[in-house]
Amino acid sequence: xxxxxxxGLGYVGLPTASMLASRGHDVYGLDTNERTVRELSEGRxxxxxxxxxxxxxxxAASGHLHCGTTARPADVFIIAVxxxxxxxxxxxxxxxxxxxxxxxxxxxxxxLVILESTVPxxxxxxxxxxxxxxxxxxAGRDFRLSHCPERVLPGNLILELVTNDRIIGGFDEASSRAxxxxxxxxxxxxxxxxxxxxxELVKLMENTFRDVNIALANEFALIAERxxxxxxxxxxxxxxxxxxxxxxxxxxxxxxxxxxxPWFVVEAAPDLAKLIATARAVNDGMPAHVVQLVRAALTxxxxxxxxxxxxxxxxxxxxTRESPAAHVIxxxxxxxxxxxxxxxxxxxxxxxxxxxxxxxxxVLLVDHKAYRQLDPQALAxxxxxxxxxxxxxxxxxxxxRARGFEVIVLGESRHPARPVGQ
Ligand code: SAJ
Numbered sequence: 001x002x003x004x005x006x007x008g009l010g011y012v013g014l015p016t017a018s019m020l021a022s023r024g025h026d027v028y029g030l031d032t033n034e035r036t037v038r039e040l041s042e043g044r045x046x047x048x049x050x051x052x053x054x055x056x057x058x059x060a061a062s063g064h065l066h067c068g069t070t071a072r073p074a075d076v077f078i079i080a081v082x083x084x085x086x087x088x089x090x091x092x093x094x095x096x097x098x099x100x101x102x103x104x105x106x107x108x109x110x111x112l113v114i115l116e117s118t119v120p121x122x123x124x125x126x127x128x129x130x131x132x133x134x135x136x137x138x139a140g141r142d143f144r145l146s147h148c149p150e151r152v153l154p155g156n157l158i159l160e161l162v163t164n165d166r167i168i169g170g171f172d173e174a175s176s177r178a179x180x181x182x183x184x185x186x187x188x189x190x191x192x193x194x195x196x197x198x199x200e201l202v203k204l205m206e207n208t209f210r211d212v213n214i215a216l217a218n219e220f221a222l223i224a225e226r227x228x229x230x231x232x233x234x235x236x237x238x239x240x241x242x243x244x245x246x247x248x249x250x251x252x253x254x255x256x257x258x259x260x261x262p263w264f265v266v267e268a269a270p271d272l273a274k275l276i277a278t279a280r281a282v283n284d285g286m287p288a289h290v291v292q293l294v295r296a297a298l299t300x301x302x303x304x305x306x307x308x309x310x311x312x313x314x315x316x317x318x319x320t321r322e323s324p325a326a327h328v329i330x331x332x333x334x335x336x337x338x339x340x341x342x343x344x345x346x347x348x349x350x351x352x353x354x355x356x357x358x359x360x361x362x363v364l365l366v367d368h369k370a371y372r373q374l375d376p377q378a379l380a381x382x383x384x385x386x387x388x389x390x391x392x393x394x395x396x397x398x399x400x401r402a403r404g405f406e407v408i409v410l411g412e413s414r415h416p417a418r419p420v421g422q
Contacts, residue, residue, distance in 0.1 A: 001025045002182065005074035007099045008081035009036050009067070011256075012116060012150040014045055015052060015161055016080060018059035023185045027059075028074055029067040030102070037067040048318040048345075051158040071102040076182055079103070080116040080150065082256065089263040091120050093127065100131040107135040112144040112178045118203050118257065119147070120264040124196040125171060144175035147196040148183065149203035154255070155317045165189040169199020207261040208276055213247045214258075215279035218286055221249035221411030231411030232393045249411045251365050251391040252286035252324030254313030259283070259322050287327035290391050290410065294332065294363055297387050297408050302336030305359040305384070307352065309374075310366020311343040315392075318345045325365040332363075344370035353378055361387040367394040376403035 001024045006017035009031040017040075021027040031037050039045055043060030045052060059065040081095035096117050103113060113132055115124055124147040129139045139145045147169040152160040166183050168191050170176030176193040183191055194202070217235065224231035235246045253259050262280055266273040291301075298304050313323040320326065325341075332339050340355040341347070345368060352371075356362065356379050364371060376399055380386050386405040388395070397407045408414065 001185075002075040003028070003073075004076040004078060004182070005030055005072060005103075007031075007071075007077060007079045007103065008095070008117070009033075009040055010080065010082060011047060011049070011154065011157070012152065013078070013080035014040065014047060015049070015055060015152075015157060016078060016116070016150075017065060018052075018055045019161060019186050020182075021059040021062055021065035022055065024062075025064060025185065027065045028072050029065065030069070030071060031067070032069060032098075034069055037069055040065070041067045049154065049157050055158060071106045073106045073108060075111060077103045077107075077111065077113045078116055078182075079114065083117050083119055083260075084256070085260050085263050090267050091264050093119065093123065096123070096128065097131055100128050101134075104132050104135040107132060107137055107143060109137060109142045112146070112175065112182070114145075114179055114182065115147045116150045118149055118207075118261055118264070119200055121197050121200045121204070121268050123147075124169070124200060129171070140172050140175070144178050145171040145196070146175045146179040147199045148179055149199060151203070151206065154319060155314075162186060163189050166191050167199045167202050168193045169196040169202075170194075171196055201265075204261050204265050207258045208265055208279075210247070211253060211258050211262050211283060212275060212279040214250070214253055215282040217247045217249045219282050220246075222289065224411050225413045228413040230409075230413070232409070248393065250286065250324070251290045251328055251410070253283040254322040254324050255319070256321045287324045287331065290324075290328050290363070290365070290389070291331045291335070293391075293408055293410060294337075294361060294389050295335070296414075297389060297406065298360055298385075301332060304337045304361065305340065306332055306337045306361050306363060307340045307342060307355045307359045308332075309342055309344075309352065309362060309364045309371050310368055311341055311346060312366055312368075315367045316345070316369055320346070323366075328363070328365055344368040353382060357382045358384050360385040361389060363389045363391070364395060365391055367392040371395075376400045376405060380404055 003026040005028045006013045007030045009029050017027050017029040043057040045056050079099045081099050084092045086092045137143050151164050168176050168179045180191045221231040238244050262276045266277050295301050311325045329339050342352050380403045388405050389408045391410045400407045
């Protein structure tokens with residue numbers, strides 16, 4: 001079994017390090033955050049993800065996992081640090097480059113360096129290789145180098161870490177082969193070998209595909225509202241075509257990947273990536289549209305008491321990064337509303353029923369499972385005005401209407417359809 005150093009112990013690095021240790025590799029987890037290192041050494045993590053606790057505990061108990069804040073020699077280095085965007089939407093590669101510099105201090109002949117972080121095309125063979133070569137060693141000749149992007153879905157991360165097919169983008173064939181061997185120890189999916197720059201673009205294409213398709217659903221939601229049509233019904237019906245599968249409209253696109261990665265493509269080819277940039281603008285415009293829907297229902301936001309349901313970036317995941325809900329809440333407050341923000345995972349107390357006392361409107365921003373059990377009758381009794389705005393199309397509209405609620409659904413027109421031209 002190889003000795004493997006995992007650099008960056010976040011959402012991807014931490015489960016990967018734990019998984020490798022549980023498969024008998026001698027793993028050293030490296031992170032600049034002392035608390036993360038201490039917790040992982042004790043078999044703990046504050047990342048909330050199904051089954052992660054058990055995996056981390058097992059890895060710590062196996063004796064194969066050690067952690068620290070300074071680089072140590074290893075046979076394999078896996079870099080899994082964050083790559084956010086800067087204010088101008090360009091990639092911030094600071095953490096990747098810092099990780100590479102620390103690896104370069106301990107790199108030796110015969111080692112393999114794998115980059116898992118999502119990066120703009122050309123990063124692995126360009127700036128990453130250059131920093132690693134400050135060690136005096138040459139990629140291809142002295143050490144091997146690959147880009148093997150992570151593809152795990154938060155909420156289903158541990159299963160996908162094992163079962164997803166992996167793209168293995170080697171600097172050369174020897175690098176691809178060596179990287180496949182590392183992943184073969186825990187991945188049951190296919191290992192698909194290609195070159196490093198193709199692998200970088202493939203990762204960006206996957207998240208861009210999702211972003212553009214969500215933007216299409218969001219655009220149709222806006223169009224349906226204008227035309228007096230229910231977008232949810234239209235999307236359901238279109239889905240009966242054998243080759244049409246729509247995404248769901250919503251209050252915007254959050255998380256640390258999908259709102260970020262398409263910008264790396266735009267950065268690489270700004271004059272060509274027109275559809276991709278437009279999709280970003282459509283999705284980024286959704287929180288403001290939600291605020292408009294709430295304002296139209298209440299007439300005036302100033303002085304209104306609004307209970308928002310959900311602050312995370314998506315359902316049943318305890319992660320608020322880039323959450324569209326945060327933008328909606330901020331804008332509502334900015335326009336004078338008092339917002340009582342509830343989240344079924346992060347802030348379940350006080351309960352929704354308590355927060356709703358004297359409130360003018362409920363706004364469902366995240367479709368956590370718990371919100372499907374809300375009792376319209378109990379809420380109707382406590383609220384000052386009975387208004388609910390559903391931005392996820394998940395509530396039983398008729399049940400709420402039956403309890404006297406005005407139900408406004410994103411993508412559903414408040415006006416009946418009228419013939420064109422009237
Ligand atoms: N969303 C919609 N409508 C939909 C689906 C999602 O509005 O129909 C919104 C969600 O509410 C959320 C955002 O999009 O705000 C992103 O959620 P997501 O579930 O689509 O994706 P992530 O960010 O949790 O994970 C994605 C995944 N990428 C793909 O499915 C192509 C995951 O496999 C990647 O590993 C991850 O990005 C990543 O780390 O890159």
